[in-house]
Amino acid sequence: PARYRGAMGPTKSQNVCYPALTADIIAFAxxxxxxxxxxxxxxxxxxVITAAVTAEFGADVEVTVFGSTACxxxxxxxxxxxxxxxxxxxxPTEPPKPNLPDVTITKQKWQY
Structure with missing residues (x-):
């Protein structure tokens, strides 16, 4: 039978025997x-991500994986x-200036 440990730690081990459910869970996983x-x-x-970040920012950076991949x-x-x-x-000390076209926006009144 499968064994699991409850929240109380090793002294609260219990035997569980649901072979069909266990097989279904294993198949699903x-x-x-x-x-x-x-x-x-x-x-x-x-x-590739780590190499690109290191190439861009130098060896003093650390790429840390989190979320579902880490878990x-x-x-x-x-x-x-x-x-x-x-x-x-x-x-850079200043953000780059966007290369946008020079556009004039005029205010218009909506008519109903």
């Missing part, structure tokens, strides 16, 4: 889990959540 190929593509994507609960359709942390940023 396999069905919604990413395949080995999908997992490999995720790993490659994270390596191991990804679905095939899940995104990859990353945070970029660092103490040194070689960023």
């Amino acid at each position: 396999k069905a919604v889990s990413p395949s080995a190929d999908e997992s490999a593509r995720r790993t490659t994507a994270l390596e 191991g609960t990804t679905l095939p359709s899940s995104d990859i959540d990353v945070a970029v942390n660092g103490t040194f940023w070689n960023l």
Whole structure:
């Protein structure tokens, strides 16, 4: 029989025996889990992201994965959540000016 540990810790172990439910849960988990190929593509994507961030901002940055990918609960359709942390940023002191056309907007009165 399957065993689980309750919130009370190891002294409150209980035996559970629901083989059909257990089999259904295992089958569901396999069905919604990413395949080995999908997992490999995720790993490659994270390596590419890390390399791009390091190339742009230097080696003093850290790419941290969080969310379902970090927890191991990804679905095939899940995104990859990353945070970029660092103490040194070689960023411009002023934001770039947008390259927008010079447009004059006139106020018009709506007629009903």
